[in-house]
Amino acid sequence: MNWTFFGIFVTFLGIFPFVWPDPYILSVIGSAGIMIIAAISLNLLLGYTGQLSLGHAAFFGIGAYASALMSLGFDVDIGFGITWQVDPKPVWVAFATAIVVTGFFGWLVGKLAFKVRGAYFVVITISFAQVMRMISLNWTDLTEGPMGMISIPPFSLWIPGEGVVDLTSKAAIYWLVLAVGVLAYLLVAMLVNSRQGRAMIALRENETLATSVGIPVTYYLALAAVISAAIAGAAGGLYAHTVRIIDPDVFLFIYTVTMVIMVVAGGKGTLGGPVVGGLIFGLMPELLRGVVQPEVQWVIYGITMILILLFLPRGLVPAIYDFITWIRTPIAIPVRESRRALAAEAKS
Amino acid sequence: MNEILQHIVNAMVLGSTYALLGIGLTIIFGIMRVVNFAHGELYTLGAYVAYGMVALLKLDFFSSILFAALIGMLVGALIEYVFLRRKDLKNIDEVMLIMIGIMIVMQNLELMVWGGVAKIIPTPFSQDPISFGDVLISPTRLFVFSIAAILLFIFYLGIERTRFGLAMRATFQDQDAARIVGVNVKAIYTLTFALGSAMAAVAGALLAPVFVATPLMGDLASLKAFAIVILGGLGSLGGAAIGGFLLAFIEEFGASYISSAYRDAFGFLVIIIVMLFRPQGLFAAKERVG
């Protein structure tokens, strides 16, 4: 990956709030950023390991609920007269726990992938998200059901000179999301460029062949699933402590679909894909707001996705690379000359 | 005992429409290997067509169901022709994502046209329930069951007794072999998608007067259709029909005796459990799943 470009981009994003401090713009980009982190995580599973997991909202939601519950504390009766009681924990602790918990669920889903593949795996992952939604909707003792969990505490940071500051301003949230996003991006980048990453890609390309050369399929599937889920859980946790209210609708299929559109349109299996896709589909609602109704917006997204899948199936980022390469390619040698050159080569 | 009978009756009514929904998806998945996320949207389309015909054009209920089937067939054929023809269907991922795109477009078009408020479809039947002893059934539900049962039977005859049915079954078993013996696989694909979509649309038109029509009803319908298909086995038509009834029974008895709140969740739990323990479904012959 191109480090200079990355560095410039991150710096630009970092100083953006000073250039343009409008809290609304910052909150829009912040929300888009959280979805981008989720898209980056989905890309690892979908793009690099080739597993079409369409229940990714489940990991996002589990991360959100786990973090919220840990930070608010809870007290539930799990039958047989046993109560499970947890005191409220500091937000960073809750956040870390949520990531671990979600990673565990990711491992479970990864295990399931060994048993079923392709379309069957897809359906299971979707069902998983729906079951999670039903549980969060109905286990009201734990999750408050449709009323949602409100007043979730925000992140706080100790800043020299200021003491402990609650990260509630839009700019603070923006930087927090940016920080986690950069970390997630770097993590995935390092992973795919390592031995483990190459093994995952081998899995995606041709599983039977990969197994035959000795790559432990199950291990790498599990690894990809765990890391993917953990990052998605982090996105969920971020969401919980910045929006500070969550309800069972975070598990809705439509959020998975949004992540999928971002990854697919941007370019699955590329590092920049989910970022590009995320920025476009994360910011489009705001650009189109007031211009067209939300339903029309979604029709546009749907049509965009279909068009990209039909004509640019690898996504926008690869298409742009191809385009740039095409521009830079020197004009081809005329056929006669190339034949002569080949013939001359053959003789010698 | 009467309570149980009542539940059985309810489950049979629901199951008959579920069976239609499930068979529609089975033939699409079985023959074309397309994971059709838009199936639920055809269901919704059927419901809204019925609503439009009855409430706005003042047509009678019965012909509105026919219309729903026709429009479902047309839209299904259109989708197959425009979007799926050009794609090598082996690319399961991309096809799936295209179907998701179509689902999004259809759902939001419906939202735009009909608005977000739920619509009640007036039926010509009285609301007084008919009673068989202590067991009650409303005339509407009885009608729904009859029509669904008739359609299932017609479908069965069509698949088993006609040349088209033979061609479809052949393609279902082995595409390439079917092609070799002269089956026009491309035409079969279009027919399959059209037929499957028509069945979903009819299921929607039938169930809508029992409940309500909302633009988002397709989401749940799609997922239940998948549950039915998986229950019955992705390779088996008879299995899908039985799967439809089975799911209805699980929902009805589960909701009444285990937890009414989790009614809609049973379908998903079923999927997960079946996938874990018997991934080829309850009725299919062994098929490589993993």
Place this chain on the structure above:
Amino acid sequence: MAISKRFLTSLLFGTLAATPVWAADPIKIGVSQPLTGTVAASGNYVTNGARIAAAEINENGGLLGRQVELIIEDNKSNPREAVNAAEKLILSDKVPVIMGAWSSTYTLATMPKLEEYGVPMVVETSSSNKITKAGNPWIFRIAPTSAMEAQAFAKKLDSFDPPIKKVDFLSVNNDWGLGASQEFEKMFKERGIEIGRKETVAPSTVDLSAQLSALKDTGSDTLIMTSGVEQLTLGIRQAAEQQLPQRIVTTGGSFPEPLLESPGPKGYTSSHLLFFSPWTPESAVHPEIAGAFVDAWNEAGYSFPGLSEGFRGYDGIMTIAAAIEGAGSTESEAIRAALWNVQVQGVNGDISFFKDGPEGKESGQNEPNVYVVQLKDGEVSAQ
């Protein structure tokens, strides 16, 4: 890629900077209502009522010499979206005051944002006690609390023949439904009426047969149902199908409109607690205002039964307008202070706020009127 990002940024900047500034720019009032989702019917009714109010104000010269503009955001029957909607209204549209958010759950979710940004909100429908007891000085509620509703209903108990001796509850399982069943239960117990069984249902459920069959053999004579229009309709229909012996009384002010066109079985009767009965406008406290509102509504072509909730939007906007006039400014703090002094003659009755909630951080609460109507064979009459 750098190009596309810069392009995007300048496009954003351009769009926002190009927001036209009219010569006498309109006064913006924010509205957060569920226009889609499980309670969309009610949200649309309320919004239509608000529109009529805004149109009436503008026809009569506007407010402080400026036109009134409603900025309407759909909160999608969801508390998280309600928060988003509030933030959009406050941060992007910069409205000084909001009306919303219909369901108690959405209102409760929005409340922290009101305090964070210092914007008052007139609550037109939500009935949970929690809203005015939370110590949020930016909340002004014109709708009754569930407790008020229960007490008002107590006065109408005599109109039921045979008298109510034992009740069951079927409530939507959110703050509103649960709060309502709690308050009504308290009221019934105070009067020696026995409580039977309590069932709950999720807001998006369409098949209530499980809950209804559980309620069938309880021996109660009355079933109190609390939910939105859609679920009340489904519930009543399915209860009739199952031949539930209880008479059904709905609370919360929603009316199952679809049952007018597709009535239940012959002779089937249900009763409904409303805060405005368009079928008996003469019984309103200010019949001229109620009558004028009904006329405007019919002229606009909205559905008649929607009046039973649409008036809330009307009364809400009229209250806000009175506050803006009283404050003589469009500053949020001034509007808030002025709300304490409003005295509005609304469709429901007289509107003014008394202090409710913890000392020093009270919210405003109004005391509205309650009406009970009966629905039979598609016809509505006073109970």
